[in-house]
Amino acid sequence: xxxxxxxxxxxxxxxxxxxxxxxxxxxxxxxxxxxxxxxxxxxxxxxxxxxxxxxxxxxxxxxxxxxxxxxxxxxxxxxxxxxxxxxxxxxxxxxxxxxxxxxxxxxxxxxxxxxxxxxxxxxxxxxxxxxxxxxxxxxxxxxxxxxxxxxxxxxxxxxxxxxxxxxxxxxxxxxxxxxxxxxxxxxxxxxxx
Amino acid sequence: xxxxxxxxxxxxxxxxxxxxxxxxxxxxxxxxxxxxxxxxxxxxxxxxxxxxxxxxxxxxxxxxxxxxxxxxxxxxxxxxxxxxxxxxxxxxxxxxxxxxxxxxxxxxxxxxxxxxxxxxxxxxxxxxxxxxxxxxxxxxxxxxxxxxxxxxxxxxxxxxxxxxxxxxxxxxxxxxxxxxxxxxxxxxxxxxxxxxxxxxxxxxxxxxxxxxxxxxxxxxxxxxxxxxxxxxxxxxxxxxxxxxxxxxxxxxxxxxxxxxxxxxxxxxx
Numbered sequence: 001x002x003x004x005x006x007x008x009x010x011x012x013x014x015x016x017x018x019x020x021x022x023x024x025x026x027x028x029x030x031x032x033x034x035x036x037x038x039x040x041x042x043x044x045x046x047x048x049x050x051x052x053x054x055x056x057x058x059x060x061x062x063x064x065x066x067x068x069x070x071x072x073x074x075x076x077x078x079x080x081x082x083x084x085x086x087x088x089x090x091x092x093x094x095x096x097x098x099x100x101x102x103x104x105x106x107x108x109x110x111x112x113x114x115x116x117x118x119x120x121x122x123x124x125x126x127x128x129x130x131x132x133x134x135x136x137x138x139x140x141x142x143x144x145x146x147x148x149x150x151x152x153x154x155x156x157x158x159x160x161x162x163x164x165x166x167x168x169x170x171x172x173x174x175x176x177x178x179x180x181x182x183x184x185x186x187x188x189x190x191x192x193x
Numbered sequence: 194x195x196x197x198x199x200x201x202x203x204x205x206x207x208x209x210x211x212x213x214x215x216x217x218x219x220x221x222x223x224x225x226x227x228x229x230x231x232x233x234x235x236x237x238x239x240x241x242x243x244x245x246x247x248x249x250x251x252x253x254x255x256x257x258x259x260x261x262x263x264x265x266x267x268x269x270x271x272x273x274x275x276x277x278x279x280x281x282x283x284x285x286x287x288x289x290x291x292x293x294x295x296x297x298x299x300x301x302x303x304x305x306x307x308x309x310x311x312x313x314x315x316x317x318x319x320x321x322x323x324x325x326x327x328x329x330x331x332x333x334x335x336x337x338x339x340x341x342x343x344x345x346x347x348x349x350x351x352x353x354x355x356x357x358x359x360x361x362x363x364x365x366x367x368x369x370x371x372x373x374x375x376x377x378x379x380x381x382x383x384x385x386x387x388x389x390x391x392x393x394x395x396x397x398x399x400x401x402x403x404x405x406x407x408x409x410x411x412x413x414x415x416x417x418x419x420x421x422x423x424x425x426x427x428x429x430x431x432x433x434x435x436x437x438x439x440x441x442x443x444x445x446x447x448x449x450x451x452x453x454x455x456x457x458x459x460x461x462x
Contacts, residue, residue, distance in 0.1 A: 114437065114445050121262075121426060121435050122447045128430040132407075150427065157426035165264065 003035065003043050004052075008076040011053060011068040018044065019063075028141050047072065094156070098163060109167055117160045124153040225252040225288075226387050226418035227276055232285035234271050234441075245271040247441040248285070251420075255386070257449075258410060258419040260432035267438040269422045270391060276420055277310050277389050278302050289387055307336045311380030311388045313409070315395035317372055319364040325375045326351060326360035329382050350378035354408055370401035377405060381412050388412060388419045394428055406431045 003025075010016060010024045018040045025035055044066055047053040052072035056065045068076070094116060101107045131146050234246040246268045253259050261269045274280040275287055278294045287294045289309060294302060319328050330347035334340065351360050354374040364372050373393070380388060390409060394402030406421075410431050413419040421432055429435050436446045 118435075118437065118445045118447055121429065124426055124430040125432065125435065125447060128427075132410075150430075154425075154427045154430075161264070 003039060004047060005076065005079045007040070007043055007047065008052060008068060008072050008079075011066060012073065012076060015056060015065040015067040017059075017063040017065045021066075029145055110164060113160050113164050113167070117157055120153050120156045120160070124150065124157065127153060223291075225254050226290055227251070227253040227420065228286075228288040228291075229272070229276065230286045230288070232272075232275060232282045232287060234268070234275060234280070235283045244441050246275070246282070249438070249441070249443055251276075251436065251443075253387075253418040253420060255416050255418055256413060257434070258413040258421060258432045260421045260423060260429035260435045261438060262423060262426070262429050262435060263438035264424075266440075268441040269438050271441075272438070273389050273391050273420060273422050276387075277312060278306055304336070307332050308384065309386050311382075311385035313377055313380045313388070313390040313393040313405075315392040317364075317376040319372060319375060319379075321364050324361050324363055325356065325367065325378075328364070328375055329379045332379065333383055346383055347378070350382040351375070353381060353412075354378045370397055370404070373397055373401070373405055374408070377408055381408075386417055388417050390419065390421045392423055393421070394423070394425070402428065 006025055006029075007021055010021055010028070013024075016024065018037055021044075022035050022037055022040050025040075026033070044053060044055075048055055048066070050071075052069055052075055053066045054069055056067060058064045098109065098112060101109045101112045127146060127150050131143070131150065229249060229251040231248050231250050232246055233244070233248055236243045236245060249268070249272060251259065251272070261272060263269045271280070275282055276289075278287070278289070278297075281287075281295065289305060292305065294305075297305060320331070323331065326344060326347045329350050330338075330340075330343035333343035333346055338346070348357070348360060351357055354377050356371060356374055356378065359367060359371060364375070367375065377393070380390075388409060393409070394405050397405065406428055409419055409421065419432075421429065423429050434447055434449045437444050
């Protein structure tokens with residue numbers, strides 16, 4: 001996701017100036033995505049350049065509010081209507097790390113798995129605590145953002161469990177003719193049916 | 194792992210014969226409600242021996258919930274049965290509130306289990322011919338409480354799990370989630386200081402499972418010590434500390450979260 005679309009969505013509620021946008025952004029992401037004010041203004045000036053927002057005259061207090069344009073609304077509607085592609089997300093460093101650990105001599109892969117599992121479990125504990133000590137249990141946006149992080153952390157622990165099981169069962173292929181080539185061919189044939 | 198603990202009888206049936214008073218050896222588990230000291234449990238002997246636990250130490254203090262995670266066969270359920278005095282270690286020592294379990298005779302152990310230890314199991318073991326309140330009151334009555342007092346405490350426990358009005362129903366008149374809550378009330382009734390839970394959310398949907406953990410968490414926050422065996426990371430995350438077992442040994446644990454303040458402050462139920 002981009003900060004761009006986040007700000008557009010907030011401006012769809014009504015005109016706001018930079019500091020209001022930052023506060024609203026953090027509120028709606030449960031403070032899990034802190035923004036600095038510089039990022040907000042940089043993004044606003046790009047949105048204005050692209051015709052998606054327009055700046056309004058400064059208030060007496062020197063604050064310049066922004067409002068969304070029709071082009072901005074179209075862009076926002078398109079964003080909501082389009083699924084997020086896996087390709088747009090950052091590469092999974094952990095998966096790459098484990099893949100490299102497997103092929104790097106002298107690395108104890110199970111220990112890499114366990115170190116990560118402990119760290120992720122710890123994150124999951126903190127998220128759970130946050131969720132249940134939250135002073136605003138009725139804030140649905142906040143709960144859903146937290147739940148997303150809980151599910152991601154849980155998925156990572158499950159994947160690590162799976163990695164460990166695979167490691168335990170894994171036997172490096174012996175040199176020479178593959179003993180299971182026939183079976184592989186058979187299952188391949190089944191899959192084609 | 195070295196074996197520092199003394200040998201203890203292999204079966205609780207032999208406890209009456211040993212009857213040695215608890216040693217006063219100070220240890221890292223002082224002040225702990227549950228204290229496992231270098232505990233080993235081996236099933237069978239010779240080449241066929243299965244080493245379910247190979248030197249596990251665990252101290253659980255009042256107000257602390259510890260989750261135990263690990264693959265099947267890692268020894269997590271064995272750990273729980275030893276903690277609850279349902280089984281005895283081959284070596285090492287188990288203490289509950291400072292009392293070494295091996296020093297108790299059979300009756301003493303049974304009394305400790307009834308009074309101080311609450312179990313929550315995946316299969317609920319509710320008695321079908323007794324109402325909810327009778328199921329909950331049963332351990333107290335077995336322990337010699339008067340029927341009226343046992344019923345009053347049982348109703349308190351049912352209130353704690355939000356089942357005040359369903360006390361007179363039989364288990365088959367309750368939903369799976371409600372039955373699980375009755376089982377929890379039975380585990381929490383009276384002055385139980387140690388609550389042991391083995392996959393307590395097993396067959397429940399995620400909302401009901403979460404309610405179960407909330408109850409467990411609340412009792413621990415009120416001063417009990419808890420051990421939760423689970424394979425679900427989401428459930429283990431309710432604990433203050435998570436212990437990872439593999440092949441009968443502890444491979445890692447998460448550091449305790451800062452403070453053991455109520456997780457649930459601000460949430461209803």
